[in-house]
Every structure is written in structure tokens, then in C-alpha cells.
Amino acid sequence: MSQEKKISVRETVYKKNDDLAEEIRKNMKNKGKLFFNIMGSIGAGKTLLLENLAVKLSTHYRVFVINGDIATTIDADRIAKHGVKTVQINTGGGCHLNANLIAKELEKINIDDFDIFFTENVGNLICPAAWDVGAQMNIVVVSITEGEYVVKKHPIIFKDAEIAIINKCDLDGLGFDSQVLEEDASKIKSGMKVICTSAKTGQGIDDFIEALGIEIPRDE
Template sequence: MCDTCGCNVTPGNRHLLESAHPAGGREPVAVLQGLLAENDRAAAHNRAHLETHGVLAVNLMSSPGAGKTTLLEQTIDRLGGRWRLAVIEGDLETERDAERIRARGVPVVQITTGTACHLDAHMVHRALHRLDLSRLDLLFIENVGNLVCPAAFDLGQHHNVTLLAVTEGDDKPAKYPVMFRAAHLVLFTKADLLPVLGDFAPDRAEDHLRRLGSAVPVLSLSARTGDGVEAWCRWLETALDARRTGAAAP
């Protein structure tokens, strides 16, 4: 799965990984530092970079096929006239999602991760340098479809949004607590299918989320019919206004 994801070993730091042989005196050294300190440093740099330009960054995470790209298309149609948007697309392979966004006339940078199952702050940093941040208000980062690995990596975003399609089980928050605890907003997508599915209970899904100690807002929507998309756009605009005025997050 992730064994080609050596994104932390670069030509710049490889020389530090030198070999040696044990012998002689031992010294314990206390460290107490995050295991992903390198990623977190890069993420803080990204965040500072975005804030210099007043750009709000929203990281979208979900299983593959939960409807991240379709929701982005709808969002662009509704907000594209009022705000300057851009998208960073993370996928294992292909530029298909980027082409769909580009067709909407929005700047997009595709990151193809190969076999790596998540985006990290270094990848996003390189992508940021391919965007003109001075001409942006809102940047979406569409993470690799995966409910496990992306949750562990800070990218420099301001908000995490986790999508849960109603075609998945309503116990997903219980099965993937790390992902759902990381969310600042949870979206139940493909809600137009609820009547035909019958076995996804939004209340039960929300109950599983609350058991994780999460009090974040939950919205149901359908990017296909447009139902509920307005509420999602309002959440985004509240977050944009909050960023501009320096107020607290929604």
C-alpha cells in the first residue's frame, strides 16, 4: 500500500540516514516531539503562506466515491461568481478529477501520489507554488479517497470536511474514529438515495459521531439534486467571512 510513500526521505535529508555499528557508552536523550514533526513543520509553513494571502483552505476527505469531486463542481457553480476558487486534487492516478474541475474554469493542480494513500504537507507545499495565491479566496484540497491515512497528516488547511455517502454504512464514524474526530464539518452525501436505500439512518450515523465526543455540525445534501448544497455553501461563506474578519471559525 504505502511502501513507496517515502515522501519524508528526500535528496536533501537522505545523507542523515547514515549507517553505524553499535559499541561503547549509551546515553538516553529525551525528545518529546511529534512523530510527524517534519510534516507538521511543513503544514505550519503552508498555513502561514495561505494566511499571508488571506486564503481559506478546506481539506475534503472521504472514502473513494463518496462524491467529493461532484460536490466541488456544484460548489464552483454556486460560489464561483462571488469568490475566487482553486482546487488541489489528490489522486493515486489519472487527471480525471482535475479535468472535471478545470472544465468549470477554476485553477486546479493535480497531485498524483502513485501508490501513496494520502496527501502530506510537502506535496501540498509544492502544489501551492503552482497557484497564484494573491488571486484566491478559497482553496479546496481534495484528499485521496481513504478514511484512514489522510486523517494523520496536517496539510496546513483551516478546516477538515469529512464526507460520508449514505451508500456507506451509518456506522462509519464508529469504524473510523480518527477520521471523524478530525472533521470540523460532516456531510452526508447522496442523500437523494436515502428513500431507496432504507438502511442508512442519518440519526444513527450522527449518534455514532457524537459518541466520539464530536459536536461539529452535520449537513445532509445531494450534489445531484442540489438539495442541501445551499447550506454547505453558507457554511463555507461563514468560514470565509470569519477568516476575513479574524473571527472564530463557524
């Protein structure tokens, strides 16, 4: 014989992930490290932006980049060419990184060997939004070639972001328009830092670094 019992749980499904993310965030903060999570669609230009950041930051800081992709090490290899340490997480079919995947990679290194950490999340404007990876700041990258409605269609991912990057602005006026994306990103959240960049020409990269709160010492 057995008996039935209803147990009231009332606990968020994200609890384990959120607890671990908070632990990562606190640990990084206590050690004086910076940790940024870069999200955006496939082809928005996240990897090329990170290549730009790697070039500018690696002369003064020890940078560690965690790339998320369903397969291949293409992105991590591209960024590693610029003198920063990278690791590629292959999620198989998973459409986002999570705190557990990040924690596993951080366990393999000595955090004190680095100053600034980035994740390049799996290319997707939906799924990464709900999964906290433990970063101190979220950045969403959209590019003007994704069309003028991309922010209107995917506003939720911007809710947890502090910076919205409108990329590929070198194509502004050539059949694409950055202004509507800038305006939409600003409407979702007050205080959102909206920056137009071109990872191809380098436009706006210094503004991006400034928005991240990273200082690059001037050369003597």
C-alpha cells in the same frame, strides 16, 4: 574503533509535516485566504460535491482545487470544467496528501491570484487523518451507500474535522438511512456541523457553503 551513544529524541514523527502545515496555515491566514481539506472514502462523492461548490463559488471567488489521487487527472479535469483552476497530484501509491505535497503545488502559483483553496484528499478514511495539509478546516464526507456503520468504524478521522457531510441523501429511505450516520457523527465531537447533502440534486450545498463560512453575495 568506534563508540556507541544513545540519543534521547522524544520528537513526534509528524514534526516536519506538522511544522510545514502550520506554516501553510499561517501564510494563508495572513493573506486572508480560505483553505479547506476534504476527506472521505473512494466513491463518497467528494469530486461531485466540489463540482457543486465550483459552480456556486466561481462566480464570486477565485477558487483553486488541489486533487489527490494515486493516478489519473480525472477528478481535476471534472472540476476544472466549472471554471475553476485545478491541479492533480498523483501520489503513485500514496494513500494521503501531506503538507509537503501541498507546499510544492502552492510554490508553483501566486497565492494572491486566488481567494479559496480546497484539497480533495486521496479517497481513504484512515491515512489522511494523521497528515495535516495546512488547511484551516477539515471536512469528512461519508455517503449513506457506505452503510450504517461507516462512522462507527472510522471515528478517528472525524476527531480533527469541523464538518461532517452525509452525502447521497437523495437515496434516503430507498434502502439507506442517513439518520444513524448523522447521529454518530454528532456523538464524536460536540460542535460538529453535520449536513445532509446530495451532490446529485444539489440538496444541502448552500448549507455546506454556509458552514464553510463563505458568503455568496446576493445578486443585485
